[in-house]
Amino acid sequence: MQELGKLEDLPQHYRDELQALNLVPLWPSLRGVLPPGVPARQTRPTCWAYQDIKPLLLQAGELTPIEKAERRVLVLANPGHGLEKMQASAAIYLGMQLLLPGEWAPSHRHTPNAVRMVVEGEGAWTTVDGEKCPMQRGDLILTPTGLWHEHGHDGTAPVVWLDVLDLPLVYYMEASYHINGDRQHTHTGRGDRQHVRAGVAPTRVFERSHKAYPVLRYPWAETRASLLSLAADDPALECVQVTYINPETGHDAENILGFYALMLRPGQSLRLPARSPAQVFHLIEGAVQARITDSTFRLAEADTCCVPGYEAVTLTNLHAAQPAFVFMADESPLHRKLGVYENRG
Numbered sequence: 001m002q003e004l005g006k007l008e009d010l011p012q013h014y015r016d017e018l019q020a021l022n023l024v025p026l027w028p029s030l031r032g033v034l035p036p037g038v039p040a041r042q043t044r045p046t047c048w049a050y051q052d053i054k055p056l057l058l059q060a061g062e063l064t065p066i067e068k069a070e071r072r073v074l075v076l077a078n079p080g081h082g083l084e085k086m087q088a089s090a091a092i093y094l095g096m097q098l099l100l101p102g103e104w105a106p107s108h109r110h111t112p113n114a115v116r117m118v119v120e121g122e123g124a125w126t127t128v129d130g131e132k133c134p135m136q137r138g139d140l141i142l143t144p145t146g147l148w149h150e151h152g153h154d155g156t157a158p159v160v161w162l163d164v165l166d167l168p169l170v171y172y173m174e175a176s177y178h179i180n181g182d183r184q185h186t187h188t189g190r191g192d193r194q195h196v197r198a199g200v201a202p203t204r205v206f207e208r209s210h211k212a213y214p215v216l217r218y219p220w221a222e223t224r225a226s227l228l229s230l231a232a233d234d235p236a237l238e239c240v241q242v243t244y245i246n247p248e249t250g251h252d253a254e255n256i257l258g259f260y261a262l263m264l265r266p267g268q269s270l271r272l273p274a275r276s277p278a279q280v281f282h283l284i285e286g287a288v289q290a291r292i293t294d295s296t297f298r299l300a301e302a303d304t305c306c307v308p309g310y311e312a313v314t315l316t317n318l319h320a321a322q323p324a325f326v327f328m329a330d331e332s333p334l335h336r337k338l339g340v341y342e343n344r345g
Contacts (some may be wrong), residue, residue: 004030043278043308044080045090045295050096051301057098057160066103073097073163078306085168089278089305090214091331092257093167098160099124099153107150110178112167113254117139117282117327118220119162119302123155130217132186135159138220138284140244140327144213144254148181162282162304164329166256170241191215195247198226206300211281214248220284226324227263231323239270241328260328264288264317276342277331281305281315286324289316310344 007015018025032040057074059102066072076094077083097116101103101123110301116126117140124135129147131141143149148163153159169175191214194202199290202209223242231240244259245252254256258277262287264270272279281290283299290297291314297305307313309331317324335341 004028005015008182011114018286019031038310039276039283041308041310043078043306045089045292045297045305045307045311046076046078046080047290047299047303047305048076048094049300050304052162053096057096058158061080061098061100061158064107066100070108071097071105071184076226076304076306080308082300085252087168088170088280089308089331091166091169091334092278092280092306092329093163093165094280094304094306095163095165096160097151098158098162099151100158101153101156103153104183105151106176107181107184109146109148109181109279111145111175112165112170113256114143114163114165115254115257115259115329116143117162117164119160119172121155121159122156123157124151124153124161125147126151127184127186130187130206131190131216133192133217135161138224138257138325138327140218140220140223142216142253148184150184156323162327164259164280165256166254169256171336174272178252181306190217192219192222202205209248213253215247215253218244218253220224226248226312227261228239228323231263232266239272254333255337256331256334258330260330262326262328263325264315266322266325267317267320269314269316274310274344275330275332276309276340277311278333279307279313279328279330281307281313282327282329284325284327286322287318288324288326289318290301290314310342 004027054197060072073095075086076088077086078088081087118135118137126141126145128149133141195215226242227240240263242261281303283301288299292307292311
C-alpha cells in the first residue's frame with residue numbers, strides 16, 4: 001500500500017496558514033478515518049459483573065437521596081472510549097439504576113431513546129405517556145424519544161434495572177436534551193395486554209391507532225414462553241432467538257437500537273457471526289461463557305458484556321441440564337438505516 005505524506009513533511013509556515021484559516025490537510029490522516037479492510041474501533045470487549053455493581057449501587061442509595069440524584073445510576077463505561085465518555089459503544093449507553101421503596105424518580109422526557117431491562121426486585125413501575133407499566137425481572141420497558149416517563153416504587157425491597165439508551169449517538173449529533181414535567185395522570189389499558197398473542201393485533205375498524213409505540217412493556221414471562229415454544233417446535237434450530245418488535249408495523253421496537261432475547265439449549269455452544277454493529281449481552285437466567293477474539297468472559301445472572309462490531313462471538317451455556325436466557329441489544333437498526341450494515345459470517 002502506498003505510504004501517504006505526514007503532517008511533519010509540510011513546512012511549519014504552511015501548517016500555520018492552514019490552522020489560521022481553520023483548514024486541515026486530509027492526506028496525513030486519511031488512513032486513520034478510512035483504514036483498510038476493517039473500521040477503527042474504540043469499543044473494547046468489556047464485562048461488568050453484577051456482584052461487583054450491586055453493593056456500590058446500594059451504597060449510592062445510602063449516600064445520595066433520589067431528590068439529589070433524579071436518576072440514581074452507575075454507568076457501565078467502556079474503557080476504550082474513556083470512562084468520562086460514559087458509553088459502552090459508539091451508539092450504546094448502559095447504566096444500572098436503583099430505586100428504593102417509596103421513591104419516585106420525577107417525570108421527564110428526552111430526545112434519546114431508552115429501554116429498561118429489569119434485573120431484580122418487585123413493586124416498582126414505570127409510567128410512559130400515561131401508561132403504567134409494572135416492572136418484573138426480565139421485563140423490557142420502552143421509553144422512546146420524546147415520551148414522558150417516570151419511575152415509582154410501592155414495594156418493600158430495592159429494584160434494579162439496566163438502562164440502554166442511544167445517548168452517545170444523539171449527543172454526538174448535538175440533539176440531546178431533556179425537559180422536566182409533573183406527575184403523570186395514568187390512563188386505563190396497556191399495550192402488552194392488547195398485543196398478548198403472536199400473529200394477531202387489534203383491528204382498528206373505526207379509527208387508527210395514533211400511538212407510534214403500541215407496546216411499551218414486553219413481559220419476560222411471555223418472551224421466555226415464546227423462546228421455549230420455538231425451541232420445542234424445532235429441535236434442530238441452532239439459534240433460538242426472538243426480536244422485540246412493534247407488533248403493528250413489524251419493525252424494530254425502537255428506531256436506533258435493536259433488542260432481542262436468545263435462548264441457549266442445555267450445554268449449547270453458539271457462534272454468532274461477525275457483523276458491523278456493536279452488541280451488548282445481559283444474562284437473565286443461567287450461566288454463560290462469552291468468547292470474543294482474545295477475550296473470554298464468564299457471565300453469571302445479571303452480568304453484562306459489550307462486544308465491538310466486526311467481531312464474531314461464541315456463547316456457551318455452562319449448564320448441561322438447563323437452558324440459559326440472554327437479553328441482547330445492538331446497533332443494527334441504525335446500521336441498516338445508514339446503509340453500512342454488514343454480516344461477514
